[in-house]
Amino acid sequence: MKRKKQSLLRSKFDQAMTGYLFLLPALVALMVFLIGPIFYAFYISFFKFSFLDPQNAKFVGLANYINLFKDQEFLRALWNTSLYTLGVVPIQTAIALFLALIVNNIRGKTFFRVAYYLPTVTSTVAVSVIFMFIFQPDGLLNKFLANFGIHGPNYFNSPSFALPAIMLMAIWSSVGQFMIIYLAGLQDISEEVYEAAELDGARGWKLLWYVTIPLLRRTTFLNVVMSMIGTFQVFDQVYVISGGNGGPLNSTLSVVLDIFNKGFKTMQMGYASAMAFVLFGIILILTLIQNYFLGREEK
Template identity: 70%
Template sequence: MKLSAWKKSKLEQAMVGYMFLLPAVVALCVFLVGPIFYAIYVSFFRYNSLNVSQKQFIGLENFVHLFHDPMFGRALLNTSIYAVVVVPVQTAIALFLALIVNSIKGKTFFRVVYYLPTVTSTVATSLMFMFIFEPQGLLNSFLKLFGIHGPNYFNSPTFALPAIIALAVWSSVGQFMIIYLAGIQDLSDEVYEAAALDGATGWKLLRHITLPLLRRTTFLNVVLSLIGCFQVFDQMYVISGGTGGPLNSTLSVVLDLYNQATSGNMGYASAIGIALFIIILILTLIQKLIFEREEA
């Protein structure tokens, strides 16, 4: 009898727990899992959201079209260049800032200062950089002091993407600095004391102690940075006005997806989204393999 009552009590506790979880599970299914499966379903159709009645099953045609679409190819190239530059530069600067902040007083103040651009609206920071990089903006006004006439950055196919890269590094480096700072402060002082007894100082401590112990933190930062780079949209949209110009030099994969979706081509837009997911997954697995080999 007591055992039966105990089981009933446990079951009631479990039901109460599941009831508390239910809203989160429903929200997850409705706003995340459901749309993912629906996007996979739609990607096999010629699906115009402006005329749903003409939905037509075309199999893998949308995915085949990706390989022959020059617009998607240019978007993927721009995004890859953006990621190749932003990820290492952002990671290196974040590590440098974390090491500096960790070695000085007032860590809380500098954490807030460097993290502020991360929590600031992307639209606001994009507009600020448009003001800095405009023909008569702050940067060109500064260059004029040295007799240099700067270009119209965001209207130049050569300088538009590098200017957005500078914006991305500045606006998000604080997030990765905070992660590095947490990793550094979690390192054991005993390791450094032992290394110091062996005569290791300065660069040797950084190279042989700090960097190896921060390998997992670096992996986390690189993966998060890479995912963020391949999902870049806000800056490209605001600065180019949604066109990806000039001459598609600021067109990203997500911006291309957005343009396809807003023009009604939901099937092809879904295929782009799935292709982007596969690319990010493959790159993440490659990085995981590389870091695991280094640890071994």
């Protein structure tokens, strides 16, 4: 009996060790390329640090974090990123839901899924170049407006129009991703729920407002959080369109672009790390707030 128990325990131990050995390469890669750099970045955020001269790093405590809120360039980047998020997230979510409702009730769902999702998997650099062509002073958009006697501006060289133009590009290029998630949520809603609601007199907009949207609450939460994280981390589009300087007049400067410039152009890696952790804190707080209100609504 004891031998059977011992052999059984040994067998379970061997199985567990086999599993851990298979996991080991992934865990090592995770530690080396993700978790380790995160802790190291947090460490150097308390130093005046440059990779060009790491031996002479100087401990400055919380000075990097304090100076952030005196840095007009960072504050402008944070303002631009917040405006970008407030402009993109609600519109993107609403359009994604609208498209999902349409696609869910027509034939040829697969075709429309592919058609709307295609911009999402297209290179952001390629999309940025396309939109630069469209929004040129003599581009497609201004040529179209000229037919109605409207003289369009030079969008990406105008402080007033550059950021809204990038917002339009972001909405167009990523709305398909959130539409697919909404489609999955819609198909998870049982037909019996709609039948019961119709028996109670719910039709049209009432069915949408009182049945569909409440049942998609968790899906909406997921889409909003993912969209918010993506918009706060916007980099590719503003880098390509502004040439990496956040122009014109810092009107397209985002927080991540500012982190990149501080860390790799002026070599203030400690300061850039502090900026990155402040951005992480902002995203975390906003996510927790949304999760709190979602929990209250469900209760």
